[in-house]
Amino acid sequence: MQVRHILLYGVVAIAFILLIVGGWFRSQPDPEMGKRLVTNSCEICHDLTTAKNQERGPYLWGVYNRPAGVTGYSHSEGFLAKVSEEGFIWDDEHLDQFISNPGAFIPRTQMGKPSAKHPTAFDGIVSDANRKDVLAYLKSLR
Numbered sequence: 001m002q003v004r005h006i007l008l009y010g011v012v013a014i015a016f017i018l019l020i021v022g023g024w025f026r027s028q029p030d031p032e033m034g035k036r037l038v039t040n041s042c043e044i045c046h047d048l049t050t051a052k053n054q055e056r057g058p059y060l061w062g063v064y065n066r067p068a069g070v071t072g073y074s075h076s077e078g079f080l081a082k083v084s085e086e087g088f089i090w091d092d093e094h095l096d097q098f099i100s101n102p103g104a105f106i107p108r109t110q111m112g113k114p115s116a117k118h119p120t121a122f123d124g125i126v127s128d129a130n131r132k133d134v135l136a137y138l139k140s141l142r
């Protein structure tokens, strides 16, 4: 084999490795991006830094792995029905389902429904990658 060929194969192999490593880094959840998404999409209704409920929503401080509906917030009937039917904790799976489409996971939840008290509602985050970023940030709130 000529030196030229060895060099060429070397460059191709290095480019390939960089591509794989780069892809792996991009697929990792990014809590900094999650923080921005949460600031823009959730903070209007949820307190993130203290255990204080807002008029518009229960606090999310320490929400990760917390049982659903235990903050003392006055929850909607739809939410209470879901919790009494199957008590669950806010782990990755439940948070992901709720955030991707609140009304599909908990029918008639206040979070996904506009009203006089809550004129804005939250439709959900469509992007899988963005939801992973949001979860990475929510885990750090403790």
Ligand code: HEC
Binding pocket: 038, 041, 042, 043, 044, 045, 046, 056, 057, 058, 059, 060, 063, 067, 068, 069, 070, 071, 074, 075, 076, 077, 078, 079, 080, 090, 095, 098, 099, 108, 109, 110, 111, 118, 120, 121, 122, 125, 134
């Ligand atoms: C328009 C206001 C609003 C926005 C925006 C909003 N939420 Fe909510 N959220 C609520 C309300 C209201 C409830 C209580 C739901 C009920 O009782 O039906 C709730 C409940 C929750 C709960 C359950 C808390 C518990 O203690 O069981 C989680 C988790 C949650 N929201 C996460 C989020 C995240 C994450 C975002 C942003 C990606 C977000 N919410 C955006 C209003 C909102």
